[in-house]
Amino acid sequence: MDVGIVGYGSYIPYYRIKTEEIARVWGANPESIKKGLMVSEKSVPGPDEDAVTIATEASRNALALADIDPEKIGAVYVGSESHPYSVKPSSTIVAEAIEATPIMTAADLEFACKAGTAGMQICMGLVGSGMAEYGLAVGADTSQGAPGDPLEYTAAAGGAAFIIGKDNLLAKIESTSSFTTDTPDFWRRPGEAYPKHGGRFTGEPAYFKHIVSCTEQILKDSGYEVKDFKYFVPHQPNGKFPRIAAKKLGFTEEQVSPSLLVERIGNTYSGASVLGLAAVLDQAEEGDKILLTSYGSGAGSDSFILETTGRLEKVRENAPSVESQIEHKHYIDYATYAKYRGKIKKE
Amino acid sequence: MNQEVAIIGIGMTKFGELWNRSFRQLFVEAGSEALEDAGIKSEEIGALFGGNMSAGQFIGQEHLASLIMDHSNMTPQPATRVEAACASGGLALRTAYMSIKSGMHDVVIAAGAEKMTDVLPSKTTGALATAADQEWEAGFGATFPGLYAMIARRHMHEFGTTEEQLASVSVKNHYNGSKNSKAQFQNEITIDDVLSSPMVADPLKLFDCSPVSDGAAALVLASAEKAKELCENPVWIAGSGQASDTLALHSRKSLTTLNATVEAGRQAYKQAGITSKDIGAAEVHDCFTIAELCAIEDLGFCEKGDGGKFTEQGETGLKGSMPVNTSGGLKTKGHPVGATGIAQAIEASLQLRGEAGDRQIDDVEYVLTHNVGGSGGTAAVHIFSR
Numbered sequence: 001m002d003v004g005i006v007g008y009g010s011y012i013p014y015y016r017i018k019t020e021e022i023a024r025v026w027g028a029n030p031e032s033i034k035k036g037l038m039v040s041e042k043s044v045p046g047p048d049e050d051a052v053t054i055a056t057e058a059s060r061n062a063l064a065l066a067d068i069d070p071e072k073i074g075a076v077y078v079g080s081e082s083h084p085y086s087v088k089p090s091s092t093i094v095a096e097a098i099e100a101t102p103i104m105t106a107a108d109l110e111f112a113c114k115a116g117t118a119g120m121q122i123c124m125g126l127v128g129s130g131m132a133e134y135g136l137a138v139g140a141d142t143s144q145g146a147p148g149d150p151l152e153y154t155a156a157a158g159g160a161a162f163i164i165g166k167d168n169l170l171a172k173i174e175s176t177s178s179f180t181t182d183t184p185d186f187w188r189r190p191g192e193a194y195p196k197h198g199g200r201f202t203g204e205p206a207y208f209k210h211i212v213s214c215t216e217q218i219l220k221d222s223g224y225e226v227k228d229f230k231y232f233v234p235h236q237p238n239g240k241f242p243r244i245a246a247k248k249l250g251f252t253e254e255q256v257s258p259s260l261l262v263e264r265i266g267n268t269y270s271g272a273s274v275l276g277l278a279a280v281l282d283q284a285e286e287g288d289k290i291l292l293t294s295y296g297s298g299a300g301s302d303s304f305i306l307e308t309t310g311r312l313e314k315v316r317e318n319a320p321s322v323e324s325q326i327e328h329k330h331y332i333d334y335a336t337y338a339k340y341r342g343k344i345k346k347e
Numbered sequence: 348m349n350q351e352v353a354i355i356g357i358g359m360t361k362f363g364e365l366w367n368r369s370f371r372q373l374f375v376e377a378g379s380e381a382l383e384d385a386g387i388k389s390e391e392i393g394a395l396f397g398g399n400m401s402a403g404q405f406i407g408q409e410h411l412a413s414l415i416m417d418h419s420n421m422t423p424q425p426a427t428r429v430e431a432a433c434a435s436g437g438l439a440l441r442t443a444y445m446s447i448k449s450g451m452h453d454v455v456i457a458a459g460a461e462k463m464t465d466v467l468p469s470k471t472t473g474a475l476a477t478a479a480d481q482e483w484e485a486g487f488g489a490t491f492p493g494l495y496a497m498i499a500r501r502h503m504h505e506f507g508t509t510e511e512q513l514a515s516v517s518v519k520n521h522y523n524g525s526k527n528s529k530a531q532f533q534n535e536i537t538i539d540d541v542l543s544s545p546m547v548a549d550p551l552k553l554f555d556c557s558p559v560s561d562g563a564a565a566l567v568l569a570s571a572e573k574a575k576e577l578c579e580n581p582v583w584i585a586g587s588g589q590a591s592d593t594l595a596l597h598s599r600k601s602l603t604t605l606n607a608t609v610e611a612g613r614q615a616y617k618q619a620g621i622t623s624k625d626i627g628a629a630e631v632h633d634c635f636t637i638a639e640l641c642a643i644e645d646l647g648f649c650e651k652g653d654g655g656k657f658t659e660q661g662e663t664g665l666k667g668s669m670p671v672n673t674s675g676g677l678k679t680k681g682h683p684v685g686a687t688g689i690a691q692a693i694e695a696s697l698q699l700r701g702e703a704g705d706r707q708i709d710d711v712e713y714v715l716t717h718n719v720g721g722s723g724g725t726a727a728v729h730i731f732s733r
Contacts, residue, residue, distance in 0.1 A: 032545045199468040205366045 004169035009061025038239020042266025061319035074132030079115025114296030141269035146194035156266025179214035186297035214301035235295035353574035353581035356385025356567030362681030393452035398439030398459035432478030436688025437718030437727030460563035461683035496548035512655030514541035524675025531681030560681035588614030607726035623647030627711030688718035
């Protein structure tokens with residue numbers, strides 16, 4: 001029996017900060033940054049939001065589409081690089097909040113920006129083998145960018161959740177494959193507030209090598225060609241990288257641009273490629289083929305080939321679309337941003 | 348004993364962000380290529396002189412001379428590391444040259460290598476800044492882009508040099524680099540691309556600056572007797588000059604003249620018995636666009652202060668009256684600091700052998716190379732002939 005997505009949901013915080021506002025504080029040229037990164041604003045989590053609240057919101061939205069008893073979810077995996085606790089799972093809080101507990105398993109995942117898709121693969125295994133009826137995989141982050149670091153222009157917040165099951169599929173997952181190496185392009189040590197990165201090393205030997213190799217592998221294994229896909233959904237750390245990767249692989253701007261949210265909400269890390277998938281599911285028609293390739297620093301990529309069903313269009317109105325959440329926004333200045341993100345602290 | 352010295356073999360890696368290659372892989376590749384080009388075996392090499400600025404900071408490795416001989420299977424021959432910041436390669440060449448000139452050796456290798464991309468960019472800038480005066484420059488926050496920006500500002504103030512003229516150096520070097528398969532950048536750019544690139548240190552923008560690079564280059568040098576025996580197309584070292592100046596930029600009487608360049612050039616011209624008018628092509632140290640303008644003035648290719656106009660009018664282009672940086676220069680070919688002085692001699696050799704391909708200058712008799720350490724604390728100038 002096929003395994004696929006029976007429900008999906010997204011969540012993007014309400015607050016935004018513009019590239020100009022960050023550039024103003026650091027005396028940088030906003031036009032050259034916008035041109036270089038192709039990001040004009042990013043989402044900012046409110047002071048009462050974290051990866052768990054984002055994951056919970058996205059999971060509730062996924063349940064609204066799935067129309068299942070949450071107690072039938074036998075596994076919950078939350079992937080993030082901003083879990084609120086170092087020791088104590090995010091996934092148990094989410095599972096409790098959606099009333100999936102207690103006869104179930106749960107764990108937190110971390111693989112930089114691809115922990116969400118890693119959760120999807122684990123759920124596919126559990127559901128496919130019959131160990132769980134449904135599995136919930138979430139990618140959610142309130143990512144960190146050090147003040148003045150180029151990352152600060154893109155490090156954003158958001159997430160998406162996917163309920164994996166066998167019946168009433170919104171999209172069938174035809175296949176998945178991964179490409180993994182030990183490549184230290186981006187990391188954060190215990191106790192450190194902000195990640196470090198290898199500058200230009202994060203490009204060619206890291207993002208591009210893994211995204212391109214993983215995508216080429218799944219195309220080869222599946223026998224599909226680039227033109228068979230309506231949508232290509234790559235990880236999106238900025239607006240430039242996914243376009244270059246898509247071009248290298250032979251995808252057109254029409255195939256890749258519907259999934260690129262980064263220009264308007266920034267890089268939501270574990271949320272980025274899965275929010276891109278949610279945005280594409282929001283507009284896909286029955287029978288559309290989608291190729292998703294995530295990327296996580298460190299480094300690895302997961303590729304998925306999906307095909308949508310007729311049920312998708314019938315249920316997706318049950319929760320807010322990605323687009324409606326991008327448009328529902330409120331701009332804040334750098335001082336407010338610094339307060340919300342804990343960059344300045346009250347004594 | 349005072350004998351002539353020739354280059355009988357050349358080898359270099361591609362320059363660039365060679366993340367998958369280690370320091371030792373780079374110098375083995377360049378050295379092997381040079382030996383193969385010379386048609387000799389490593390046991391025939393009497394000694395090796397290797398230029399490297401800062402492997403201790405970039406890859407945590409000192410005692411490079413032994414490392415190189417070990418991994419090149421060249422023990423027990425002697426090896427010496429030479430360091431003078433970005434002029435390390437030029438000085439390694441001169442030291443190797445002197446070892447033959449003195450009669451101590453018949454055949455030696457002069458090499459240069461640097462692996463700069465194994466550390467974070469902030470560390471790279473800091474490591475390079477150790478070539479400035481730590482107490483009076485770097486200690487107060489000055490880095491090389493900042494120091495060369497001051498030279499550029501002063502040049503603009505004294506001579507009316509424009510940002511467009513600075514940009515024309517970069518445009519010309521990118522055009523030349525587009526014809527060099529070993530160059531880090533092989534794309535052409537426009538004046539507008541330079542002017543609209545991000546500001547680094549006013550008035551120098553990103554495209555006024557040479558990149559951070561990995562790479563290695565090697566030359567086999569031989570005495571006249573050996574060269575004639577081993578090689579059909581030797582390239583002769585007609586002149587070699589080296590000079591020093593104050594380490595700190597602010598200690599100089601003029602910010603726009605590099606005295607070390609003037610003096611090293613004077614020595615090399617004198618030894619070769621020629622003047623700047625006899626030079627058919629030159630590789631100069633364009634770590635920043637302003638550095639190329641100062642160099643062509645200080646070496647006598649144009650009057651002091653006229654470098655901007657001279658470049659803007661195309662005189663330093665491949666078809667100009669005085670082609671400069673036919674390889675693409677440091678800006679485009681790349682600047683693995685310790686390797687740069689050797690790579691310049693390789694371009695000179697290619698031009699004199701007539702093997703420079705699409706960037707070949709016709710009927711070139713003499714080629715000059717100019718390698719600078721820091722903001723001009725050291726300069727090495729060499730003149731090569733057929």
